[in-house]
Amino acid sequence: MKALDAVAWLGASVLALVEYIGELGIFAVSGVSHVFRPPWYPRQLGRAFLEIGYFSLPVVALTALFTGMVLALQSYTGFSRFGAESAIASVVVLSVTRELGPVLAGLMVSGRAGAAIAAELGTMRVTDQIDALSTLSTEPMKYLVAPRLLAATIALPLLVVLADILGVMGGYLVGVYKLGFSSGGYLNSTFTNLQTQDVVSGLIKAAVFGFIIALMGCFNGYRSRGGAQGVGAATTAAVVSASILILALDYVLTQVLFVK
Amino acid sequence: MSNPKIRIRGLKKHFGPKKVLDGIDLDVEVGTGMVVIGGSGTGKSVLLKSILGLVTPDAGSIEIDGVDVLKAPAREARALRQQIGMLFQNGALFDSLPVWENVTFGLLAQKKLSRAKARDMAVEILAQVGLGADVAGLSPADLSGGMQKRVGLARAIAARPAIMFFDEPTTGLDPIMGAVIDELIVDCVKRLGSTSVAITHDMASAQRIADKAAMLFEGKITWTGPAGELLTTSDPVVDQFTHGRAHGPIQMALRK
Numbered sequence A: 001m002k003a004l005d006a007v008a009w010l011g012a013s014v015l016a017l018v019e020y021i022g023e024l025g026i027f028a029v030s031g032v033s034h035v036f037r038p039p040w041y042p043r044q045l046g047r048a049f050l051e052i053g054y055f056s057l058p059v060v061a062l063t064a065l066f067t068g069m070v071l072a073l074q075s076y077t078g079f080s081r082f083g084a085e086s087a088i089a090s091v092v093v094l095s096v097t098r099e100l101g102p103v104l105a106g107l108m109v110s111g112r113a114g115a116a117i118a119a120e121l122g123t124m125r126v127t128d129q130i131d132a133l134s135t136l137s138t139e140p141m142k143y144l145v146a147p148r149l150l151a152a153t154i155a156l157p158l159l160v161v162l163a164d165i166l167g168v169m170g171g172y173l174v175g176v177y178k179l180g181f182s183s184g185g186y187l188n189s190t191f192t193n194l195q196t197q198d199v200v201s202g203l204i205k206a207a208v209f210g211f212i213i214a215l216m217g218c219f220n221g222y223r224s225r226g227g228a229q230g231v232g233a234a235t236t237a238a239v240v241s242a243s244i245l246i247l248a249l250d251y252v253l254t255q256v257l258f259v260k
Numbered sequence B: 001m002s003n004p005k006i007r008i009r010g011l012k013k014h015f016g017p018k019k020v021l022d023g024i025d026l027d028v029e030v031g032t033g034m035v036v037i038g039g040s041g042t043g044k045s046v047l048l049k050s051i052l053g054l055v056t057p058d059a060g061s062i063e064i065d066g067v068d069v070l071k072a073p074a075r076e077a078r079a080l081r082q083q084i085g086m087l088f089q090n091g092a093l094f095d096s097l098p099v100w101e102n103v104t105f106g107l108l109a110q111k112k113l114s115r116a117k118a119r120d121m122a123v124e125i126l127a128q129v130g131l132g133a134d135v136a137g138l139s140p141a142d143l144s145g146g147m148q149k150r151v152g153l154a155r156a157i158a159a160r161p162a163i164m165f166f167d168e169p170t171t172g173l174d175p176i177m178g179a180v181i182d183e184l185i186v187d188c189v190k191r192l193g194s195t196s197v198a199i200t201h202d203m204a205s206a207q208r209i210a211d212k213a214a215m216l217f218e219g220k221i222t223w224t225g226p227a228g229e230l231l232t233t234s235d236p237v238v239d240q241f242t243h244g245r246a247h248g249p250i251q252m253a254l255r256k
């Protein structure tokens, strides 16, 4: 009996997962298709851009700065053991542009903007505001979801450009003022090993992460049920699912973009 | 009398194991006011949302102007439903927008109005529901519940819809404002020749705003008649409900 219950439970879980992925897929396709079909809502797009991009600037900037600093310090400790201190600048710039910039910015923005999107759409759902939109000649997917998907997909790469710069700057500050590198020497070894591809692939990652953040925020908010508690659950689900997807997709994208 | 604006037949909807609507038949004639009464949680709001396409029914037909919107192509169904202005039970105002944008939202969406003129228009419509121009710039969150309801009403009637749905328009208003809103509803419906469906628990209001009444009980329309007969009919369910009697068929059904 126990074994049967377990099988039934497993079956139900798999079915639920398949259904979830199906719904998410349909939602994503519908959301993206609305990005490309008029009417467009520039006001909504601007607002989403401010909310996701502009207001995330301080968080992303500070995260990147400290990450660059700690990276320089940590690699110094390690590299000095076999006399490879000169590689520190390269390690910092490559780690930040290829990996840490996009991933950390993605995680921070997911916690900030992804949560906010889920909470706002969730509240709109449970207070009938989303229903009200459709009674006022407005398609909610187009008005609420499409602008956020587009804004996040554009905003994240821009945030990561900033993260790249500040990450390198953090490494530079520690390298020059604490570890005693010369300013010119540090910058020189930063840029000699850096290739366009490192930066570009980091930005591609960022665009994908931005899309994921907005998608999970919108999806969970849009289908939330059951008052304040439901909205809270949707917000948590949005952040957790976006964070896991970011880390998983980071591996996949690294495999696709760097390994030949 | 042969061509109702809205004709509903055999409408069914369940949520999980719960049958909410279990075969609704209802006709709403052109230019008349219909009021639907029924206990809390009997599915009155679900009925309106089904007609609006916000809830997908399990079975049945909903005709607007003689076309079944459940079977019609999406575009045609949308156009038919666009004639409906809806006041939601809780107002459902957009809290990211100021009051004036809420009121003119539908007009702006349909490009019947430019943004430059929207605010003046909103002030005009707000005046009709007894709200001053000072309210226009406020955020919905800064309004009292009754004011939110009136803004919701202003938003519902702004596009002068041919069909108006009012989900408990006077709940939460003081008696005088309730009477004012009733008068406004009657006035709108008369002036625009609109057809209206209202849900209310207030019998005085029901008799003021409606010509006909329908009782929703156990998923079906169990009684329809002139609104004036709500308090005098011998139907036991309506009689118990309208007089608020603690004992009768409704509470017997709850015990089952």
Ligand SMILES: Nc1ncnc2c1ncn2[C@@H]1O[C@H](COP(=O)(O)OP(=O)(O)OP(=O)(O)O)[C@@H](O)[C@H]1O
Binding pocket: B015, B020, B038, B039, B040, B041, B042, B043, B044, B045, B046, B047, B089
């Ligand atoms: N989206 C939904 N999911 C699950 N159940 C729902 C949903 N919408 C409504 N219900 C259920 O349907 C029933 C009818 O709800 P409805 O809101 O229509 O009641 P009502 O007649 O309008 O009541 P009231 O007078 O209190 O507003 C309720 O039991 C409610 O729990």
Ligand SMILES: [Mg+2]
Binding pocket: B044, B045, B046, B089, B167
């Ligand atoms: Mg209701």
